[in-house]
Amino acid sequence: MDPVISERERSLDLADLILFRTVAEAGSITRAAERLHRVQSNVTARVKRLEVQLGVSLFVRGRRGMSLTPEGKRLTDYADRLLALAEEARSSLGDREPSGRLQIGSMESTAAVHLPGLLSRLHATYRALEVQLVTGTSGALIAQLRAGEISAAFVSGDVREPGLIADPAFMEELVLITHPSTRRPPCPTDLRDKTLVAFGAGCTYRACVETWLAAQEIRPPRIFDVASYHAMLACIAANVGYAFAPRSVLRASTARAAVIAHRPNRHPWRMTTWLARRANDRSRAVEALAELVRRGARRHGSDGWGEDAPRRSGRR
Numbered sequence: 001m002d003p004v005i006s007e008r009e010r011s012l013d014l015a016d017l018i019l020f021r022t023v024a025e026a027g028s029i030t031r032a033a034e035r036l037h038r039v040q041s042n043v044t045a046r047v048k049r050l051e052v053q054l055g056v057s058l059f060v061r062g063r064r065g066m067s068l069t070p071e072g073k074r075l076t077d078y079a080d081r082l083l084a085l086a087e088e089a090r091s092s093l094g095d096r097e098p099s100g101r102l103q104i105g106s107m108e109s110t111a112a113v114h115l116p117g118l119l120s121r122l123h124a125t126y127r128a129l130e131v132q133l134v135t136g137t138s139g140a141l142i143a144q145l146r147a148g149e150i151s152a153a154f155v156s157g158d159v160r161e162p163g164l165i166a167d168p169a170f171m172e173e174l175v176l177i178t179h180p181s182t183r184r185p186p187c188p189t190d191l192r193d194k195t196l197v198a199f200g201a202g203c204t205y206r207a208c209v210e211t212w213l214a215a216q217e218i219r220p221p222r223i224f225d226v227a228s229y230h231a232m233l234a235c236i237a238a239n240v241g242y243a244f245a246p247r248s249v250l251r252a253s254t255a256r257a258a259v260i261a262h263r264p265n266r267h268p269w270r271m272t273t274w275l276a277r278r279a280n281d282r283s284r285a286v287e288a289l290a291e292l293v294r295r296g297a298r299r300h301g302s303d304g305w306g307e308d309a310p311r312r313s314g315r316r
Contacts, residue, residue, distance in 0.1 A: 012050075012053070014082070014083065016046065016050050016053075017082060017083055018083065019032070019043065019047070019050075020047070020050060020058065020076075020079060021076065021079050021083070022036055023047060023059070024059075024076055027065040027066060028065040028066055029044050047059065054071075054075070056069070056071040057069050057071065058071060058075060081148050081149075083101075084101055084103070087100030087101065097126055097129075098128070098129050098283075098284040098285040098288045099126070099129055100130065100285065102129055102131050102151055102289065103132045103134065103150040103151050104119075104131060104132070104134070104150065104151065104153070105136060105141040105144055105145065105150040105152070105154070106135055106141070106154040107135065107138060107141070107154060107156060107273070108229060109172070109229060109246045109249045111135050111154075112249065113246070113248045114169070114248070114273070115133070115154070118293070118296065119131060119133070121292055122288065125288070126288055129288070136202075137203040138155035138157050138202065138204040139201070139202030141155050141276075142159065142161070142164075142276065145277070146161070151281065151286050152277040152289055152290070153276050153277070154170075154274070154275055154276075155204070155274055156172070156272065157204035157208075159276045164276050164277070165277060165278075165279045166274035166275060166277075167275045167294060167297070168272050168273075168274060168275075169273045169274060169296070169297070171271075171273070172246040172248060172270070172271045173246065173247045173270055173271075174205060174208070174209075174244050174245070174246060174264075174269040174270075175245065175246075175247045175262060175263060175269070176242060176244055176262045176263070177236050177243045177250065177260070177262075178242050178259065179237070179238075179259065180258070180259065180260050182242075182260060182262075185262040186242075188213070188264075189216075189218075191213070191218055191220075191242060192218050194220070194241045194242055195220065195221070195223070195241030196209070196220040196222070196224070196242065197223075197224045197235045197240055197241050197243040198223060198225065198226070198232075198243060198244070199225070199226060200225045200227075204271075205271070206244075212264070222241075224240055230253070233250070233255040233258070236258075237255060237259055244264070246271070275293045
């Protein structure tokens with residue numbers, strides 16, 4: 001790469017980033033040119049010019065197409081964030097409905113049970129909005145939110161962090177799930193020698209369960225990590241051990257007849273799912289999502305969120 005270029009030539013414009021992201025998504029100059037309605041030579045020249053400007057190779061060229069170099073992957077993250085910020089500015093300053101890309105993070109349970117209806121309303125109301133959904137544990141989603149990789153996240157647990165605000169979105173009841181051979185509600189001591197089936201580190205439900213077990217002076221001899229509720233319920237049906245999950249997940253699953261749900265305590269174990277977002281994010285897309293969530297909360301009534309419901313401005 002030629003290092004002798006002016007400061008002006010080093011500057012990036014949004015058109016460069018759009019072209020770069022299109023090539024990265026398409027995996028080839030030919031397909032990218034078709035999507036951008038440009039000739040291949042123009043796209044090739046723009047990519048090479050961008051590489052010269054940055055002083056790095058962004059793509060590995062091969063017979064089967066183009067793949068991103070490590071530097072190219074880093075630029076992809078920046079490009080997504082910069083283009084989203086530009087769209088946010090246009091939407092906020094202009095008098096038009098939310099548009100562009102809205103990246104939402106969610107726990108798997110929320111994505112499977114609660115979000116289909118919510119996202120359907122969002123899609124029907126704001127046709128120009130492109131929604132992308134990613135799933136993960138609450139811990140991972142909060143980290144992505146703080147890093148600017150997603151715009152909002154449906155999470156559980158304590159989200160009282162600087163720079164974040166949260167609204168109550170859904171209420172879940174956490175239940176103990178066992179093999180059908182365990183017909184009566186098990187006592188905590190009945191779980192002492194059994195395997196706990198749970199999501200990996202970063203899962204709020206797992207952290208709460210481990211705290212509850214520790215209060216009963218129980219430490220699971222083994223923990224079987226799973227990556228989905230489908231796998232979790234299959235393990236319980238096969239009598240691998242026991243698990244804790246939202247009752248709503250069990251009701252929505254075809255595996256509900258193969259397992260049994262119990263209340264681990266005398267009273268329902270309620271957990272609030274929050275819509276968390278950055279306090280300084282005033283984009284129309286995020287505000288539209290938050291407003292739909294607030295409308296849903298109002299339909300549930302003031303008692304629907306339990307005792308730990310916060311005020312609208314934040315968690316506490």
